[in-house]
Amino acid sequence: MNAERLHLLIVEDEEAHVEAIRRAFEKADANVEIRAVGTLREFRAAVADRLPDLVLIDLNLPDGKAMEVMTFTSETAPFPILVMTAFGNQEIVVKVMKAGALDYVIKSPEAFAAMPQTMERAFREWKLLQKHKQTKEALRESEVRYRRLFEDAQDGMALAEAETGRLADCNRALCRMVEREQAELVGQFQSVLHPPQENTQGGVSSTFRQHQTDARKVLESRLLSRSGKLLPVEIMASRVQMNGRDYMLGIFRDITERRRVEESHARLATAVEQAAETIMITDTDGTILYVNPAFDKTSGYTREEAIGQNPRFLKSDKQNAEFYRRLWAALVAGEVWSGRMINKRKDGTLYEEDASISPMRDAAGTIVSYVAVKRDVTREVQLETQLHQAQKMEAVGRLAGGVAHDFNNLLMGIMGYAELCRGRIDPGHPIREWLDEITRDAERSADITRQLLAFARKQTIAPKILDLNDAVAGMLKLLRRLIGEDINLAWLPGTDLRPVRLDPSQVDQVLANLCVNARDAIAGVGKITLETGNTTLDAEYCARHADAIPGAYVFLSVSDDGCGMDRETMAQIFEPFFTTKGLGKGTGLGLATVYGIVKQNSGFIYVYSEPGQGTTFRIHLPQVAAGAVAATATSKAAVPRGRGETILLVEDEKSLRVTCGLFLEALDYKVLLAETPGEALKMVDRHPGDIHLLLTDVVMPGMDGRQLSKRISAVKPGVKVLFMSGYTADVIAQRGVLEQNTAFIGKPFKRDDLARKVRDVLEAHEPASQEAATTEHVARQAAAKTGTP
Known part of the structure; x- marks a missing residue:
């Protein structure tokens, strides 16, 4: 029997039968609590009082049959029921089983004695039946539940x-x-x-x-x-x-x-992978989790080399600890940091980046990583620097141009009066030496003005087609004297050198300034090398060198084995008045002059240098088209004198008017002096004889020199014209003075230079007519305005 104490309810009106059953359970020592009732009414009361574990009921009771209380099936009954009957009638058995009995027992002494075993078997069967019932119920519920899940x-x-x-x-x-x-x-x-x-x-x-x-x-x-x-x-x-x-x-x-999300993520991933900007993701400790391919291109480090590292391996030491402290303070506070930083590539070179670093947060708002978007602005910074440099130089150029006219007029007066005084004093007189010193200082001042104008690309020049090899060769003797005996000057002329268009005097300036600069960079014995050659620059070269334009060039390089320069010095060498020399050892205009001359002639110049490795300046000048003939050098003749020709001198500056007039009179010219264009026109009307030359300032109040020359030419068609001015080339060019077949001399000038220029103009062959020359000039002006040749 089950170890659990069972409650057995016997419904039997025969006491002897009840007693026989009780004795059988006692004999079997069964753990059973037995309660006996004799009627259906008592059965109902007993069940209401306490639900039994098993019921043993007689089929026929005094107040009815057992089937009257069996209102359920064996599967739905709350407890198992065994029906006892005195007869083994098959029909009765079927009715009993249909009524809900678990089993039936035919009364007999043997059946009563075996009741404990029958009870145990019935109870075991009941348990199985209940388990089956629960399984079916669970299956039904499962089917309902899963059907609902399926449908919903x-x-x-x-x-x-x-x-x-x-x-x-x-x-x-x-x-x-x-x-x-x-x-x-x-x-x-x-x-x-x-x-x-x-x-x-x-x-x-x-x-x-x-x-x-x-x-x-x-x-x-x-x-x-x-x-x-x-x-x-x-x-x-x-x-x-x-x-x-x-x-x-x-x-x-x-x-x-x-x-859609996957495609969006794919597009985003593609954009990140193919972005030109560097994109880097780090964790909150700064460890790199991701870099895109642009990082490799910018820094030189591969993705594998970068991931797992801290970005500090890119540091260039150009930013101090405070810079990084502020950066991290902003990020930790959840702010976006933006700024520019200088980092170091794998090859050791530096590069600048504009960076924006933002916190990345999870769904809870916690910062889990940082994303940096960085753009390499190295090239832009270089271009900005070059632009600032150009603007600075342009500003100095404007300043130089602005003062050139007044300064040249003052120098002209000083030089003129000094020369006049020197001509009236005996050679041995002590004042003569003072006058010579005044003249030399004035000439040096004039040179500084010319250098400033050369740097500003506003000096008046007379470019010619020339062979650069011939120009350099003609300067070698002077250059060797400039650099001294301790320095060897090597000359490597290029073969079949193409001609260039350049003012010969500018070649002299460039060579002198570069060689003096090289000499000063050499301590003791050294070597300077001059080299020329033809070269063609392609787009790739020009992309690496600012201002360069693809094409055919002639190059001139000046190299030395001196002390060299660092990057900071190279960035400033073309600035006017910048010098590394001691006080009184340089004006700081030499290289600025070279730069201006090269730019004025549509060329460009680059310097290559490292500390202790010497320096090379390389100039590129555009080649002149095939068939151009180089100019040959002319020797200076003795100072020519006049032959009694009449010169009308128009100059609004009294000192220049007086000194130039005296110069010309001393050279046997007849001179008519006029302060203004109006006075000059009156003089022409009153003068009965010929006027052979009009020597006039260009910029004057009321009427410029060009307009005056036209008015006078209309009255005296054969008059020659020589213009003079202390203004910059761009100013006088606007007045048509620098056009072809127009004679011009720039202030300040010496007496001998004026004498030669006047003689050249007087002896020059005229165009077909002055009217034709004027018509040609007007046509050129119109073409320049319309852009036609």
Whole structure:
């Protein structure tokens, strides 16, 4: 018997039978509590009082039959019931069993004696029956529950015969996906759910039919709706058995949003990977988690070399600790940091970046990493520096141009009066030496003005087509005297050198300044090398060198083996008045002059140097078209004198008017002096004889020199014209004075220079007529305005 104490309710009106049953349980030492009643009424009361574990009831009782209280089946009864009967009538047995009895017992002494065993067997059977009942109930509930899940699921679900692929069932969600009713789908082949191209061999339908295991299979496909819309889905399929048959259970999940997110992420990933800017992600400790390919291109480090490191391996030591402290303080506070930093590439070179570093937060708002977007601005910074340098030089140039006119006029007066005084004093007089010193100082001042104007590209020049080899060769003797005997001057002329267009005097200036600069860089014995050659610059070279333009050039290089320069010095060497020499050892205008001359002639100059490795200046000048003839040098003749010609001198500055007039009179010219253009015109009207030359200032109040020359030429057609000015080239060029076949001399000038220029103009051959020259000039002006040749 069960170790648990059972409650047995006996319903029997025969006391002897009850006693026999009680003795049998006592004999079996069964753990049973027995309660006996004799009627149906007492049975009902006993059950109401306490529910028994098992009931043993006589079929016939004084107040009725046992079946009257059996209103349930054996499966639904709250306790097992055994019915006792005195007869083994089959009909009665059937009725008893249908009424809900678990079993029946035919009364006999043997049956009473075996009642403990019967009781145990009945109770065991009852337990099994209850378990079966619970299982069935659980199965029913499970079926209801899973049916509800099946029908109410958000994902589409379908059950198809594994062998044929016919749909046995589908839920409402799947019907919505394909825009069809359940009745339309059940019984159809699974292929009705998909577009034709996915139902071929190897398509989704055949793939699932060939899936023979219980393991879940997942693939992506598309559903075809009634309206023809294609819906991307993820299908999770597994083989199941129902009622002995194999089915495929498919779960269809709409992945439209997931696809959109994936595509968005893919686009974002592609954008990040292909971005020109460097993108770096670090954790909150600064350890690099990700870099895009642009990082490799910018820094020289591969992704594998960077990931896992701290960005400090890029530090150039150009930013101090305070810079990084502020950066991290902003990031830790959750702020975005933006700024510029200088980092070091793998090859050791430095580069500048504009960086924006932002915190990245999780769903809870906690900072989990940082993302940096950085743009290499090294080239931009270089261009900005060059622009600032050019603007600075342009400002100095404007300043130089602004003072050049007044300064040149003052110098002209000083030089003129000094020369006049010197001509009236005996050679041995002590004042003569003072006058010579005044003249030399004035000439040096004039040289400084010319250098400033050369730097500003505003000096008046007379470019000629020349052979650079001849120009350099003609300067070698002077250059050797300039650099001294301790320094060897090597000359490497290029073969078949193409001609260039340049003012010969500018070649002298460039060579002298560069060689003096090289000499000063050499301590003791050294070497300076001059070299020329033809070269062609391509787009790749020009991309690396600012201001360079692709084309054919002649180069001139001046190299020395002196002390060299660092980058900081090289960045300033072309600035006017910048010098590394001691006080009184240089004006700081030499290299600025070279720079201005090169730029004025459409060339460009670069310097290559390192500390202790010497320096090379390389100048590129455009080649002149084939067939151009280089000019030959002319020797200076003795100072020519006049032959009694009449010169009309027009100058608004009294000192210049007086000194120039005296110069010309001393050279045997007749001179008419006029302060203004109006006075000059009156003089022409009153003068009875010829006027052979008009020597006039260019810029004057009321009327410029060019306009005056036209007025006078109309009255005296044969008059020659020589213009003079202390203004910069750009100012007088606006007045047509620097055009071809126009004579000009720039202030300040010496008496001998004026004498030669006047003689050259007087002896020059006229154009066909002055009217033709004027017409040609007007035509050129009109062409310049319209852009026509």
